[in-house]
Amino acid sequence: MSRSKEPVWSPEERSLKIYLKGRAVNMYAPSTVSDYSIAKPGELPAEKLQLEWVYGYRGRDCRSNLYYLPTGELVYFTAAVVVLYNVEEQTQRHYLGHNDDVKCLAVHPDRIKIATGQVAGHDRKEGRRKRAGSEKAEELSESLPHVRIWDSVSLHTLHVLGLGDFDRAVCCISFSTLDGGHHLVAVDEANEHAISVWDLSRDRPHKITETKSSTEPVLAVEFHPSEKGSIVSCGKGQITFWTFEGGALAKKQGIYDKYDKPKYVLCLAFAANGDVLSGDSNGNIFVWGKGSNRITQSVVAAHDGGVFSLCTTKDGNLLSGGGKDRKVIEWDSTCSKTGRETEVAETYGPVRTLSQGKGGLVLIGTTKNRILQGSLDLEFSPVMQGHIDELWGLATHPTQHQFLTCGSDRLVYLWDSQSRSIVWTKELNDPAHSCCFHPEGSVVAIGTKAARWVVLDLATHEIVSVHTDGNEQIECIQFSPDGNYIAVGSRDNYVYVYQASEGGRKFSRVGRCSGHSSFITHIDWSEDSQYIASNSGDYELLMWTASTCKQLTNPTTIRDIKWASQSCTLGFNAAGIWPEGADGTDVNSCNRNHKETLLATADDFGKVNLYQYPSTQPRSPAHSYRGHSSHVTSVCFLFDDSRLVSTGGNDSAILQWQVV
Template structure:
């Protein structure tokens, strides 16, 4: 009989602990003393509860273009992370297409205004794959590809290009004159291969492909009034492609006396068939219909680059500026009408302009916000977002609110019922962690450079700031009675403070010293007498409020913990997948009624387990909507919803617990 692997989890009956192995290191997780007979062989069952994605906060405008449209359903459509959002602003409702396996990079609307094409990047090389998956289809959908889907039913109609694209699909566009029977795609790889697909039949097929450019491509569009014509632009180029007898041929745009720009940033098509281009010199050039020559120039239309052009239904043309944040209106003869507006600095430059409902315009910005309104009146923000890596997330102790903070130095207080920003604040340092005082009137934000700030939630003022060590504040946690604050640092120490005056005064007690790697998570006992902490090298240590380490497991094995953010512990042994290397699971959070625990992993997944989850290889429900490592998961105070943050995808997802 083959001997059991020494790296398999094993139960030590005499000592009452479960030993698990992370990156080859054995970690002893002590069980409560009433667990005497632990059957390690049985698999923990999945919970009865499930998650349903209710709301997505954020928009990807920072580095994606032409990704905001209005649909006949009354919804606006855009994307962030691996999710396409269909948002009815008037009704305050969102629907979500989340069949993508990683970041969505581009979107196109079919002439029928129902079908949508979205292209994605190459997915995570599934580390889990080596354990679980031999199914080719499962692995394949992590290749870059395009999905064509129905925006009413949210059903996927076609998956195109599995194995055809190298890095990501950066541009997609449906043909217009033949009713959308073809799709053009551009691969975001070294040679930016452009391909045309026949999608008129049940099984789409590639008509042709050719290398287009070694420089970045920013847009590629089928001409709406010229058959089999595709216009493409990007770094140092605008090119006009013709599809004839299954072959693509290219003509470069000829500038003649005009100054050739470094970047051609955007395209649009006038009603008379002219092609409009906006460039990095601030010029708008008009390319005569059917030619590759400039017939008209609007020099210096913007101070800085022209980031977006939009031809409205009434024939007027809007242009959006990068540096100057201005939106100008032009008439059909390319003359300024005098109607203009400036995007407030907090929302950033214009990324994309689009026709909204009626005479409304939609503006997506480079600071990941969406505004809606008219040029002569006001543009109002309808979507806010973080614009750098996001780790800090905390639920309010008694209201349907939560806080987020990120490397963009922004702190937001959100309302989970109205899905709106209650207030936002810019601080001087990039932020990494946050928590609320149990009374709900104070929040603490930990930064990248060892400072932590105490914010009054009513005035939004910073009432005090402290510095501990000289490294990032990894985690913060108040004791349940609000009398203590634990500050976990990247410098391997936990700093302990006594808290008075309703969370406004802090007196240092000392520091807990004993970890040999950075602190990752801290939890308090329900009576506020003990702390448990995890570190980057998978240690589980226990402490008293005078910063002494508790070395005897028997003293703490029956302690009831007020929260369960520590990813290492007997009650969460089952959230680690088989073969986990210790960094796979970043975060966990438990419901207040102690029945369910959620975890967030490196594969963009949110997982829901029954709590306690002690059995290795426990079953769970897994959900995908993020595209980056999930950095934080938190249930709201009443367990009605789960809020999750996706590190580099900068998205916050709100899930209903059903």
Template structure:
């Protein structure tokens, strides 16, 4: 096969009749998204809401999640083709609008927005343009899609439904250079009708909302400004908020509107300003009430105002009339800062944090996490050898052990360095973790404490795998070498056997033979090399390895996995692969946010397969659970973990 014009020689097993022209069908099995671990609070706002159904709605990657915490059930809206960036709930509490960034295929195109979309040019496929999808939260049906005519630039970062007229209009702000504000009659036709648009600011805009009492007033805020817009006769009039004697904040970070129509804002100086209805001047100021910025303001059902602090992680309760403080609570540091506050069931408050955690609780009864996840790029995924559990580790230094049946974190631990890969010992007493700093460590699964650590080379450990008999550990490094260790005392004692030298680029994947004697490995320049594990010597006669049985299929370039490569693929287009334990299915993780399912072995280029979206960035790893009941996938930049049921 050829990758980037380079020939890669692969040997078929001797007993197999191989016909290059044969077409491989897609597998009979399919995937259904069962659970999504994670939430995007790191850099998105106002994106957690409680629906009358009892479901909490939020998003991560390209999935909008509707999660009933009490019943432990998730439903998923999967209409988006890339990162969801914003969310708004209609006054009817059933209709939801979500906005997304420009899709993968669109990123490949450097043509300006105004360029004509050529026929047959996938780089400008309309559903990969930034757009807003409006959908029904009960049926999950898409009702309208706004912006496929190229109306938005880069991404839609903030949206809001009108309230005073029953929600007939929608406002949206994009992330183009001018942060264009547009107003839509969203119910007109499938694509809605844009009434008007105007340049709102050359600086970032973080919030946009219709005034609940004035149907034609919109308020936007962001860097260096708060702006009051009036919609009249199809055009938008603009009035900038005046700070007068008050120090102008670098950012107006959030806004909330009281029952009487007064606008409350929180800013980067920790101030709360009150702007009376209909004016663009401050009538009252509470200065420095938080250390650092105020990321969220919320009027609760019982008439209080809550403010959520970024730097100080405090939630402060105010008497909304006299603005005197009546209570406060601090969110524990490892959950991050308060990103968004929303009303939960009864007097519960739901908090979305900057470390991608959703917490629920009250000021009196503390806050407990209901959703947890990673915050930084995620590559490490390992499945437990005999339980419905799996482990993830990421560049945020966090390690999570998850239970796939209860859909919850069993435990989490913070390491000293960013982690990149992981694998369980076959006896399931320990797990090995490779890091970005060339250090690798072994954690005891019971005590969660390191029982061994060592540094090999000075570059990232790319992959790590124990041999099937548990007697060896192989670590593939970014320094082109594979380090092999013998393992004793149930994974607690390690002695270096040697290092495999021969790759001319960094090691990307490795597999052990079923008898624990051999290793096969891939590298960044698309090599497939074979090694004798006990001597660390390369086996240069590749054809002599054609009949070896391999315990796993993590190597993306091998005879049994060559079908996962699309025609004309670059060697970086497929990030990972995994074979089901029954050896009937093969899954791959690609650079376009797709999880792909093939028959195993997949030995013909352009093999038939099923592709599934949900991730919004490169998918970094896929793994089948020990009993093949489910497949897990991890997203790189989106840091999401998706759990798929195999049907």
């Protein structure tokens, strides 16, 4: 592969030229920069980030991923983080061994060890432009789908299984119980959903056997708790009973006899007497006799719609969770209703997974990414909630420890970073993509995917102003530092400028800045609120006079404008954030702290990066942090620089980092 073009410094023009995807980007150095040398290495910042809190839970498309541990913590995952959350003490710990989406979780019989499986990582894309080296090769190999077994007390990784063995993702796993957890079964998302059994009894775990499971999706796999060598799996169009003997797997399909075969078998559980219980998409609960592949008992239409989860409780009863009807129903050991049931509120969504909590409490994970805690006699209340679709919009309050997020799910959340709770939430009519606070902190502007931008009053949560510009997504939106203007960057290549009055509640259009040949990606204002800088999808950096929407082209004027923020990923003070061979889409967002000493970036490889500011030396070093999966979309420092908040795109997660 040809080497990317090297950055070039022109002493005559006092400009730095870097190349993104072969395209030259010129950036003018301020007059105050006197001794610039392109060869001088950049320095790491003294500060670092520490993950403090994770907002969110992945319930929309994952199951059996919420458990109560003897430590008093709930264990679950979102993005690439496994969260251990003590609800009573309001503390979180985080396992950060994964580098992309965690898809499944199993708790060892000792209730201390945890196994988690992940998807194929994004480091493959990153790896293509990394120089080969043993350390990088190791990092690359860990971006293959694999299972990590770790200690939930120390958070130390004990084993990494299956690098190179799994395809696409590990979708379900289970520890054996009869032999004290010496074996693990795993199913991947290859075309034939390979099922493999691993021996964990030695220092170096190894795969004993692997066989094709099904050409259709597999949703659950479990070792039988009381029958040696018995494994049950289920998924689309099948429930399968496996016998693991002599190092090999043999299978028998479940036979439905007189019953309609469901499209999906959605979940499994085990009765105290060893019977296997299944819940399916027809709303039925079937009992499969111990050691048999035939139905011995049925509860037809136990739920209206699919049975998404089954959970046997300590007292021998069974709980079932419904998708369509959102009900949790209790059944006794004869599969008769006990009379105890509850319905989850529609705002929380259908039941995705059920689990036994502390004492008599029940945990519910929902498809709307909520975790609820309660009992069938008392109501269920949310202990964790978050976004349920792609997330890009993030803004921090100008004077308080609060931040706002908005996403494709049309939800707007105002969060408090100190109590780590939701202040309020509101649903919009359109999917949202960008947001910003007015400098006075009383209103917030939100850009939507429908070309509209709306202004919300923070006290009443009511919409006080609505405007439409163009007919494409509002990519970015920013009030001027004095609050008298707002700049709106659209996917239609224009920046629309409005005069703002009444504390950001009334607007009159000034004009539009025309000159970009691709969609607007980032906007900054000058400290005196006179000028706007904008970046576009084809890596242009243009500047404008706000009052006239005219483009500035004179380098003498441009180089000495003092900018109130550094949201633009292209600019002399952010030149160092672009890695070698970077594609202009590699960095999605950047944000300068208020002390002007740090620059944080959100990249396409699931990493949050922390640079020294200004970052003017090409390919400056950074502290990099994992936690998100796929693309990290936004980063923003709180008003006092004590915290950094980051949002994930497809992972819908919000991570709060302490600056230490």
